[in-house]
Amino acid sequence: MLPALGLFCVQTPGGMMLDLVTDRPSGAAAKAQALAQTGPLIAARGLCKSYDRRRTILDGVDLEIAAGERVALIGSNGSGKSTLLKSLIGLHPISGGTLHCFGEPVDARGSRKQRLAMRRQTGFVFQKHCLVRRRTVLSNVIHGLFGDAGSWRAFSHSLAPPEWRDRAMQALAEVDLADKALERADALSGGQQQRVAIARALVRRPRLLIADEPAASLDPVSGRNVMELFTQLCRDHGITLLYTSHDMAHAVDYADRVVALKGGKVLFDRPAAQVTRADLKDTFDG
Ligand SMILES: Nc1ncnc2c1ncn2[C@@H]1O[C@H](COP(=O)(O)OP(=O)(O)O)[C@@H](O)[C@H]1O
Ligand SMILES: [Mg+2]
Numbered sequence: 062m063l064p065a066l067g068l069f070c071v072q073t074p075g076g077m078m079l080d081l082v083t084d085r086p087s088g089a090a091a092k093a094q095a096l097a098q099t100g101p102l103i104a105a106r107g108l109c110k111s112y113d114r115r116r117t118i119l120d121g122v123d124l125e126i127a128a129g130e131r132v133a134l135i136g137s138n139g140s141g142k143s144t145l146l147k148s149l150i151g152l153h154p155i156s157g158g159t160l161h162c163f164g165e166p167v168d169a170r171g172s173r174k175q176r177l178a179m180r181r182q183t184g185f186v187f188q189k190h191c192l193v194r195r196r197t198v199l200s201n202v203i204h205g206l207f208g209d210a211g212s213w214r215a216f217s218h219s220l221a222p223p224e225w226r227d228r229a230m231q232a233l234a235e236v237d238l239a240d241k242a243l244e245r246a247d248a249l250s251g252g253q254q255q256r257v258a259i260a261r262a263l264v265r266r267p268r269l270l271i272a273d274e275p276a277a278s279l280d281p282v283s284g285r286n287v288m289e290l291f292t293q294l295c296r297d298h299g300i301t302l303l304y305t306s307h308d309m310a311h312a313v314d315y316a317d318r319v320v321a322l323k324g325g326k327v328l329f330d331r332p333a334a335q336v337t338r339a340d341l342k343d344t345f346d347g
Contacts, residue, residue, distance in 0.1 A: 100164055101125040102269060102301050103149055109157035110141070110148050118144050120325030121158065128268070131292060131302040133312035133333070136322035137345050142305040145322065146271050149303070150183050151176045163268065184262030184300075186291070188274035190254045194247035198238065198257050201246050202229040205261035225264075232260035235294060252283030259291050263298075270295055272304035276311060284308070288315050309341055 103126040110119040118141045126132050134142050147153040149160065151167050160167040162179050184205070192201045203225055233239045236256040241249060246257060255275065262270055272291065276284030292315040295302040306312045312319050313333045321328040321344040329340055 101161075102128045102130075102163060103303075104161040105149060105158065106160075107158035108145075108148065108155055108160055110144055110153065111156045117156075117325055119148065119322075122322075122325075122327055124149075124320060124327065124330070126301060126303060128301050129299055130318060131295060131316045132304075132318045132320060133316035134303065134305045134320050134322065135307070135309070135312050135341075135344060136328075138307075140322045141325060142322060143273050146273055146303065146305065150269070150271060151179050181265070182268045184265050184267035184270045186255070186258050186262050186270065186272040186275045186304075188277045190258035192246040192254055192257055192261075194245070196246060197243050198233065198246055198249065199226070199229055199242040201257055202232055202260045202264050205229075205232075205264040228266075229260070229264050232263040233257075235263060236260045236290060250283070251279055252286060255279060255283070255287050256290065259287070259294070263294065267300055269301045269303070272302070274305055274307065277307065284311070292316075312336075 103124065105122055105124045108119055108122040108124070109117060111117045122145060124145075134145065136142050144153065148155050150162060155167070163182055165175065165178070167175060167179070193204065196204075206225055206228075230239060230242060233242055236259050238249075238253060238256055238260065241253065241257075246254060249257065255278075259275075270291065275291065276287050279287060288311050292302065294300070302316075304316070313336055316333045318330065319333050319336045320330045321340065323344055328344055329336075331340075
């Protein structure tokens, strides 16, 4: 048994701090390990995506994301942000170009095994939290484990093995909702429900967190709270973060880098601190 040093850390016999959320080294060690990984976590070259022959949605996107980075993706409605997020992790097959995710090539057809391996390492948070309203908060978090072996047990917290329940309780504690575990999901406020969705993503112990407009359905204060919470969690656990936002303050304040999409291409890709008003105007004009 490893000595527990806090809610989410234990010390290994070798003296290394281990993060219980991700099963990887924690704190400074997590960051160092994430950044020391060779090669980018995601690398797209000339990525193209069409849903049909009439229209090209993504037209030669080049994008690299290093492990441990936090990247915001911006662009006007319909510019292809959600399409790019889904394509990068193999949820949508790409139509052209090359794509590597977690160091593995993702070919145009993408085998089922490849997609499952990628999904296992990725957590998702969407604008609509998609919780099962009538189920408990704890069961909803355990639903994050669907897709793993024996995952029918993730249907309900009462069927789940104790280890899964422990993992889900750790994730709920991370989003400060452990005391709501046995309440029905629809008894919680919008901001709390989005925090449950974050816990459902964390329970997978992801290397990469993909968030599509995570604060768009929330009021401004809850929205900032949610953004602060998950950027902090990603920093603490060395999780790479890629999110879309139509709120430019959210893009600039919580990301290391901002990538703008326009006309199916990357309009700019630069550190958040260097993004100017003129950049934002160019992104949304015309
Ligand atoms: N599954 C789909 N099938 C066909 N067209 C789609 C599909 N998903 C998105 N699109 C189209 O692709 C374009 C980009 O959509 P999307 O990626 O959702 O943009 P954004 O997230 O930037 O608003 C839109 O014109 C949209 O209608
Ligand atoms: Mg979208």
